Amino acid sequence: MKTELTLQDRSYTLYRYPKLSNEQLQAWDAGDEYLINHVEQLGLASDSRILILNDSFGALSCWFSSQHQVTTLTDSFISHKGIENNLALNQCRDIKLLTSTDGWPQHIDLVLMQIPRNNRYLTWQLNQVRRHYGEHCPLIAVNKAKEIHSSTLKLFEKYAGETTTSLAWKKHRLVFSKLNSDRLSSIDPYTTWPVQEESLTLGNLPNVYSGESLDLGARFILDHLPADLRYRDIIDLGCGNGVLSLKLKRLNPEASVTAVDESYMAIASAQHNFTINQLDQKNCQFIANNCLDGFEGQSQDLVVCNPPFHQQQAVTDHIAWQMFCDAKHVLRSEGELLVIGNRHLGYDKKLARLFGKHKVRLVASNAKFVILQATK
Template sequence: MNRLTTSWGDFTLTRFPEDPRDPLRAWDAADEYLLRHLAGIDAGAVDLSGTVAVLGDRWGAVVTVLAGHRPVQITDSYLTQQATRANLARRGADADAVRLLTTRDAPPERIDVLLVRVPKSLALLEDQLHRLAPHVHAGTVVVGAGMVKEIHTSTLKLFEKILGPTRTSLAVKKARLVFCTPDPQLARVPSPWPRRYELPADVVAAPGLPVTNHAGIFCAERLDIGTRFFLNHLPRSRGPERVVDLGCGNGVVGTAVSLANPEAELLFLDESYQAVASAEATFRANAGPDTKAQFLVGDGLSGLPAGTVDLVLNNPPFHTHQATTDATAWRMFAGARDALRPGGELWIIGNRHLGYHVKLRRLFGNCEVVASDPKFVVLRAVRN
């Protein structure tokens, strides 16, 4: 199940955090198609002797296979980086076999082969292609990969507009490749990201609050209705409490709490580098000079000492890339239980049909409905 066979050998690969019960693989048919193409199984092999940059490699499968070519991985995901490190170590590769960069880091000065695993977010693709465009040249080989359902006309138009002429392959196992020829004559324009908007006047917690959104974060162009509902039913934080905005996104929830209670110490936490950069920009634009806040990219609350948090606020995701799963939410809830002091509280916003109250009762022994409407529910669980 976790064994990937390629022209470079067989590789045992896992996601992060590793869970033997997880039925999802660390690669898919798009990764296999891309690796077959690079190896020249269907045509001539791609010359990988220059600088190879891999954007959006979801669990490190591609760079682990290509580790002998010293590729550069560019990702927005902390979990992807951890999976890559684990998969490289399992393979016995050198610690520096792959250069790990985030989407916030400066790209390599010159890119000879650019491999793009098409992300779910078209905005993130747009932003990253703009950032990478000055570093490719007329001879750069650009190959994108994705499942058919991930590659749309709008996807191809972005490659063509930002890099150059673009075409697609035939579909194989519901996967497709994108071939782009860089055009040095194309005008280079800056990325349109980040973008900003103000909270609507009917948001009780922080009407008119300006919000900064880097590409790729959830609902980067407008306030989503779930967060709006949460903002109108936040707990009243008082005194020098330690509050965590878990899965912070653009940081609007934690910033609203800080404005209501300037004595609170906020921790904005997400596994997305784009999200944490957005949260910091949102907070800095609104908070007073004496308010306390930390901004951390990480694996949930796993790095926090037990019993050190008073309040956790969470809008958990129920997708990981294209897969629907509650595994991330479950880990967030369990991490919150461990991090909270006795009497500390976890508040979450979720779709009613997801049944989070069942999980919270199993973990905390209690769960209270704070507010609900036909679509969403705000739940509160207390650490005993």
């Protein structure tokens, strides 16, 4: 797998985060290369103020930091770590690294964007970019050509301004917008809806997983969350909007509940949802993290997990595996991991490998999902 990004007369060594020994995927894509080549041809004044949105692992941040003042904003804790590590590895100049819930920088000359998968997040970012900057500040975005639909370009037109596109290069296309849309009013960042059967209201910031309706897996596992005084310390791993944490706290009011996700917007939404549902936050924590990196071993009684099977654009099961390994590490003896997954994902085998076959039991199943419990 290639780790050297060499363009023009410069080279950077770039790794994804976390760094895997058998990594199959590169830390940048042809879209990053297209954007870099294009911007280099513009002959920007040195020290231009560039805002980079959604840089995956720092290819853009590393490259542009050499001659410009870079601010990078992403929603991903994993991207943050990847960007920091790659900047350090390549001895790059400092940049300003922001999360998606930070305030936006004031004076920017150029915005570069890796177009996010999620249209609600794209819409919100375009609205923020337009509101904060004006026609003097071009926006150049990139994605795979097949992901740029006419509906995508309509969002750019509506929320950013006049929009054109480039020819495709290595299956990617650039999108150029002038920030001159007259739609300046702010979009409400929260999408809020009720889960009637649970008497809960869920607010979802734009990049939260399943932010427009309850995930089907979550709906199923909600009916199987346990209540017991022996659960003193509980983790909701990959908490999204926090729906499982909320119910766990209701069922186990004395327990400490820790909601963990790699999306800053998920963490902010989970905390917001404790507030709007008037749940006691005294023993609760909301932590942006990669799985349970750095968590103390033997410190928890229950870990509940509805794992992801995507990391950015890539379909992968290494995150679920990492989550299960980390859960085992943090559980006390006799502690339990409760997992929901699609039937076809084979989590039963993974858990049996890790915990032992007779320590894994089927809690419930339906046509689509299984809920499994593994005891340490």
